[in-house]
Amino acid sequence: MANPSLLILAGDGIGPEVMDQVKRIIGWFGDKRDLTFDVSEDLVGGAAYDAHGVPLHDDTMAKAQEVDAVLLGAVGGPKYDNLDFSVKPERGLLRLRKEMDLFANLRPAQCFDALADFSSLKKDIVSGLDIMIVRELTSGVYFGEPRGIHIEDNMRVGINTQRYTEAEIERATRAAFDLAMKRNKKVCSMEKANVMESGILWRDVVTEIHADYPEVELSHMYADNGAMQLVRAPKQFDVILTDNLFGDILSDCAAMLTGSLGMLPSASLGLPMANGRPKAMYEPVHGSAPDITGQGKANPIACILSFAMALRYSFDEGAEADRLEAAIEKVLADGARTADLMGPEGGTPLSTTQMGDVILAA
Ligand code: ATP
Numbered sequence: 001m002a003n004p005s006l007l008i009l010a011g012d013g014i015g016p017e018v019m020d021q022v023k024r025i026i027g028w029f030g031d032k033r034d035l036t037f038d039v040s041e042d043l044v045g046g047a048a049y050d051a052h053g054v055p056l057h058d059d060t061m062a063k064a065q066e067v068d069a070v071l072l073g074a075v076g077g078p079k080y081d082n083l084d085f086s087v088k089p090e091r092g093l094l095r096l097r098k099e100m101d102l103f104a105n106l107r108p109a110q111c112f113d114a115l116a117d118f119s120s121l122k123k124d125i126v127s128g129l130d131i132m133i134v135r136e137l138t139s140g141v142y143f144g145e146p147r148g149i150h151i152e153d154n155m156r157v158g159i160n161t162q163r164y165t166e167a168e169i170e171r172a173t174r175a176a177f178d179l180a181m182k183r184n185k186k187v188c189s190m191e192k193a194n195v196m197e198s199g200i201l202w203r204d205v206v207t208e209i210h211a212d213y214p215e216v217e218l219s220h221m222y223a224d225n226g227a228m229q230l231v232r233a234p235k236q237f238d239v240i241l242t243d244n245l246f247g248d249i250l251s252d253c254a255a256m257l258t259g260s261l262g263m264l265p266s267a268s269l270g271l272p273m274a275n276g277r278p279k280a281m282y283e284p285v286h287g288s289a290p291d292i293t294g295q296g297k298a299n300p301i302a303c304i305l306s307f308a309m310a311l312r313y314s315f316d317e318g319a320e321a322d323r324l325e326a327a328i329e330k331v332l333a334d335g336a337r338t339a340d341l342m343g344p345e346g347g348t349p350l351s352t353t354q355m356g357d358v359i360l361a362a
């Protein structure tokens, strides 16, 4: 069988710096675990603009559609701030998401014990936390029509429309249930069915699709209660399924349960391809971090954990993903820290490459 294929788009700023460490780890899996990927690399964002005058070349877009998974670093930076909107680096990322139709955004909130003090909550509330928010990413109030600011009775009125079709809810729901089958078979769906029609439909469709996943334990919660429960007792959850707007808020909330931006991975999934794998793009939650670019300070863990998600969700290599996450857990427990993970007690932080070194050694 052909090796699984991976397109690396390192992008701008610290993107290439953190991606260098991921490339070493991909090499390690080939050498030591006989798990070899066909890796190709290309440009995105400002780097693509510099080379081609566009933030994503058509050839790169075509490649992204063909590979088993895309791994992206970060895009943007002050150098590109004054560019025309149509060629801004971020447009490259948006084009990838849109043309690959990546409708399910997966944001884990996983608390490594050694970093539990970084959480905004008490240690016992977050230690051992490992939950996943599945946010619908291509519809809802961000896109619904009508929208705009109109004049009515000599007064301005701002209008947005929360709109979901059955099909949109169904595909996000299936992504969440499929994911739950690879995790702990537990899904909590969050909406506001008490005040929103789209919430009523959401709850109906999720309940209907659940019939195809009898092994999964399903519960429903109003999103406001969900926000409260996330902060009060987050370990009661495993997979949380929610819409675009609630997902935006709930995933940022969940992110702060775990601490540093340098630790947070994400995945965006689309429909299954001919080989059964979903269209997929994996990327750290953080941006290009221009303030620390070129200084060897960036924490590569968010990007490495994004690759671990690719192992688990695109390549069915859950045991190898566990292996990689265990190595990260171990080095953190041993005290390995990049600058962003240093507490007030100080000490000498590891560089990006040194963090890669210790993870490889572990
Ligand atoms: P974007 O608009 O692309 O999301 P941003 O300006 O909102 O970018 P980041 O680029 O993620 O956000 O940076 C926010 C802050 O977090 C910066 O101070 C940056 O240095 C820090 N930061 C982000 N990622 C990392 C990382 N991997 N390691 C260390 N510090 C990081």
Ligand code: MG
Binding pocket: 287
């Ligand atoms: Mg940002």
